[in-house]
Amino acid sequence: MAEKLIKLPDVGEGVAEAELVEWHVNVGDLVREDMVLAAVMTGKATVEIPSPVDGEVTFRYGEIGDVIATGTVILKIRIAGEGAGDEEEIEGGDSGEEPRVKPAIPPVAALEQASEKKVEPLKPKAEIAASPPVAKALPHAAGAPRAEGEKPLAPPAVRLRAKEAGIDLRQVPGTGPAGRITHEDLDAFLNSQPGSGAIAAGLQPNKAVQEVKVVGLRRRIAEKMALSKSRIPHITYVEEIDMTALEELRTRMNGTQKPGRPKLTILPFLMRAMVKAIAEQPGINALYDDEAGIIRHYGGVHIGIAAQTPSGLVVPVVKHAEARDIFDCAHEVARLSDAAKNGTALREELSGSTITISSLGAMGGIVSTPVINHPEVAIIGVNKLAVRPHWDGAQFVPRKMMNLSSSFDHRVIDGWDAATFVQRLKALMETPALIFVEE
Amino acid sequence: MKEITCKLLVIGAGPGGYVCAIRAGQLGVDTVIVEMAKPGGTCLNIGCIPSKAIIHAADDFAKTVAMAAGKNAMGIKADNPAIDLAKTMAWKDGITGRLTLGVAGLLKKAGVKIVVGRAKFRDGKTVAVETETGEQVIRAENIVIATGSAPVELPMLPFGGLASPSGAKVISSTGALSLTEVPARLAVVGAGYIGLELGLAFAKLGAKVTIVEALDRILPLYDTQLTQPVAKRLAALGVEVLLGTKVKGMSSNGEALLAETGSGEERRIAADKILVTVGRKPVTEGWGREELELDMDGRFLRIDEQCRTSMRGIYAVGDVTGEPMLAHRAMVQGEMVAEIVSGKRRAWDKRAIPAVCFTDPEIVSVGLSPDEAKAAGREIKIGQFPFSANGRAMTLSAEEGFVRVVARADNHLVLGIQGVGAGISELSAAFSLAIEMGARLEDIAGTIHAHPTQSEAFAEAALKALGHALHI
Numbered sequence: 036m037a038e039k040l041i042k043l044p045d046v047g048e049g050v051a052e053a054e055l056v057e058w059h060v061n062v063g064d065l066v067r068e069d070m071v072l073a074a075v076m077t078g079k080a081t082v083e084i085p086s087p088v089d090g091e092v093t094f095r096y097g098e099i100g101d102v103i104a105t106g107t108v109i110l111k112i113r114i115a116g117e118g119a120g121d122e123e124e125i126e127g128g129d130s131g132e133e134p135r136v137k138p139a140i141p142p143v144a145a146l147e148q149a150s151e152k153k154v155e156p157l158k159p160k161a162e163i164a165a166s167p168p169v170a171k172a173l174p175h176a177a178g179a180p181r182a183e184g185e186k187p188l189a190p191p192a193v194r195l196r197a198k199e200a201g202i203d204l205r206q207v208p209g210t211g212p213a214g215r216i217t218h219e220d221l222d223a224f225l226n227s228q229p230g231s232g233a234i235a236a237g238l239q240p241n242k243a244v245q246e247v248k249v250v251g252l253r254r255r256i257a258e259k260m261a262l263s264k265s266r267i268p269h270i271t272y273v274e275e276i277d278m279t280a281l282e283e284l285r286t287r288m289n290g291t292q293k294p295g296r297p298k299l300t301i302l303p304f305l306m307r308a309m310v311k312a313i314a315e316q317p318g319i320n321a322l323y324d325d326e327a328g329i330i331r332h333y334g335g336v337h338i339g340i341a342a343q344t345p346s347g348l349v350v351p352v353v354k355h356a357e358a359r360d361i362f363d364c365a366h367e368v369a370r371l372s373d374a375a376k377n378g379t380a381l382r383e384e385l386s387g388s389t390i391t392i393s394s395l396g397a398m399g400g401i402v403s404t405p406v407i408n409h410p411e412v413a414i415i416g417v418n419k420l421a422v423r424p425h426w427d428g429a430q431f432v433p434r435k436m437m438n439l440s441s442s443f444d445h446r447v448i449d450g451w452d453a454a455t456f457v458q459r460l461k462a463l464m465e466t467p468a469l470i471f472v473e474e
Numbered sequence: 475m476k477e478i479t480c481k482l483l484v485i486g487a488g489p490g491g492y493v494c495a496i497r498a499g500q501l502g503v504d505t506v507i508v509e510m511a512k513p514g515g516t517c518l519n520i521g522c523i524p525s526k527a528i529i530h531a532a533d534d535f536a537k538t539v540a541m542a543a544g545k546n547a548m549g550i551k552a553d554n555p556a557i558d559l560a561k562t563m564a565w566k567d568g569i570t571g572r573l574t575l576g577v578a579g580l581l582k583k584a585g586v587k588i589v590v591g592r593a594k595f596r597d598g599k600t601v602a603v604e605t606e607t608g609e610q611v612i613r614a615e616n617i618v619i620a621t622g623s624a625p626v627e628l629p630m631l632p633f634g635g636l637a638s639p640s641g642a643k644v645i646s647s648t649g650a651l652s653l654t655e656v657p658a659r660l661a662v663v664g665a666g667y668i669g670l671e672l673g674l675a676f677a678k679l680g681a682k683v684t685i686v687e688a689l690d691r692i693l694p695l696y697d698t699q700l701t702q703p704v705a706k707r708l709a710a711l712g713v714e715v716l717l718g719t720k721v722k723g724m725s726s727n728g729e730a731l732l733a734e735t736g737s738g739e740e741r742r743i744a745a746d747k748i749l750v751t752v753g754r755k756p757v758t759e760g761w762g763r764e765e766l767e768l769d770m771d772g773r774f775l776r777i778d779e780q781c782r783t784s785m786r787g788i789y790a791v792g793d794v795t796g797e798p799m800l801a802h803r804a805m806v807q808g809e810m811v812a813e814i815v816s817g818k819r820r821a822w823d824k825r826a827i828p829a830v831c832f833t834d835p836e837i838v839s840v841g842l843s844p845d846e847a848k849a850a851g852r853e854i855k856i857g858q859f860p861f862s863a864n865g866r867a868m869t870l871s872a873e874e875g876f877v878r879v880v881a882r883a884d885n886h887l888v889l890g891i892q893g894v895g896a897g898i899s900e901l902s903a904a905f906s907l908a909i910e911m912g913a914r915l916e917d918i919a920g921t922i923h924a925h926p927t928q929s930e931a932f933a934e935a936a937l938k939a940l941g942h943a944l945h946i
Binding site: 215 | 818819820823882883886911912914916917
């Protein structure tokens, strides 16, 4: 019987020693040629040491973590069925094959190579050798496997987190020294936990929870919304408006625009219509101080325009819309929404509204349930304008239709009044000349 | 009296009970705690704290006596030192008084209701408390039994036996901690940590102390390497230690303790006081256990890893649940139960419970001793570093003792740390942290330990185990 001595190979780069990082065999194990016996690590790479022969491990030197000098005999393998007594020295890896070097992060080629190898014609040793690098290369794929019955080793903070997440630490591989389970190991385990046990499809449940503190504008919005919704019993009334005539007028007005005049959107028409309707129903343009039990009707129509900005919803206010003509309204809306988006709007420009318009333009949907801007009593929501078939009594004709979804404080505005107001807006907007008639 | 209902009722305001109640209060759990004496339990009132006070006083006194005898190497002299033990006791009582008030304050701050009286179970959800003003019934969703432990009595030497003008002759640790005069001759039965701590203290205070132990060694829970410096100190203080000796009882005239040595020889030990410290027993009677169906584990209440007893909604913490009967174990159990009751997921997952003997010198043990590690089938490496090679220990005239680290041979994971030496109790923090964090020898050796401190011996012990101690 011959014994082969496996020495720690020269792993290149002029290093004289390497750290033993993995043992794949124990004394007494039978090994086959090319099977990985151990892995050592230099500063840059991990090198696997394959067996040059078939045989039985009779001697093993060094423990994981030991730094071993190049040339040290680390294994002896008894070769079955060979002549007596002679010892043969072999440097690990020097079996006609280069030591397999696996860089810390494998290049794609290496992965491909590894998977290609698997397809090679039946040569079991090649597969054994090829698969470990793939598995090992993935971050946190596995620490040193714990021996059976070995308790998991983890610092108290990791244990606490695991407990709260309902994780049994015995299931978690540890990559730290002595197999210690680190926070990163726990993260990796939590992220790899399949919800249903099916990992195969490549769809992984994402268990990440990110905590976002509700601060600044977001918190103000949250408080304002909560206040409005908790204090005000909303009644929302939706009506469709035939915008064909208004659109025709608007297009014409924009077409014959004097230079320096702002482009008209629907909003200034709506604002002017509101001014008219409010003149007949002053109770809509009001602030309700519910603690004092007083409703304040305002002569001035100060229209808040809900605008989306990068940091959230803000409501700049067009003051005294009753005193502005349609171009002035358009100009003011454009100026204020720019200011709001740039964050340059003044405090006064963001407060003092007596009624609000909520409009998402093309994103306006068919119906919305706008939240009243407390302590106002009404909000007009503008939905999307779209060409819809309309039955004119004889046939379907294409009309430009738009819905208004409006909410009212039902404590102080009855359904009848709400409906009257919206019907008035409908009448004004469907016959836009009425908006401009001075009374 | 109007019935109280609450979410959590804690019976006993010792370290396990009061910590449980404070934590529960912090977590917003509606909590009531019942205590028949002062809050703080054995630990604060008649155990850990007062004994440490007396030990400290005895140390100082012994040093002064040595100075007076011209035995001080530093050249300090003193004349005719004396101790007024009554004053010492008053000072000690001041400390315990402050601490018990502190605990009461903490309970109050946490919003815990304190009921003073003796609690007795009526059923698994109801407890009746005999208070000064009548019976108070308390109904609780969860109940924690934290009734603690009491000194074991010997039938032939009942506590309080042979009363005389200077009080009873046979005393427990409680009695020893309230003596107002140093007995001329003190016999101590039992060489466990309580007997040795108090025996050493009274020897330093001037008593002629004889310690009788049935086993053939002192401090049987620790290996002889650790106890040897203590044995040496006992001898230096003139304490006679009779090992393998059984107590037979009192002499007929009540003058002496009768004992029989291992060789069958009869001994008469003349004593003014006889301190019996043969262990502690869980308090499992007197609170209505008979009304419940609680499984036992020997003398103790059986608990699981969440301190749950065999009855739903009833927990137990501290000495009543088993060894080691240590305050810090009880506190951590109490804290855990409070969090469980508040809905958090918790279970006992500690790697080690440190144990400290406040003997002279002190002994600390955390985790596995070399023998225990070997018995668990581990191949181990041991590193031991003596304080005689530690500069700080020399400047403290405290060169006796060492730090010993026990680690796994394969991955150097630290399994246990022990040590003996003056003031070593304070190093227990580092020892416990190392084990709880899963430190390897390299972690300890790789941590900078301040110079000059006794803690350097810890790093050196780890280095020694790794084969390259620097200062030895």
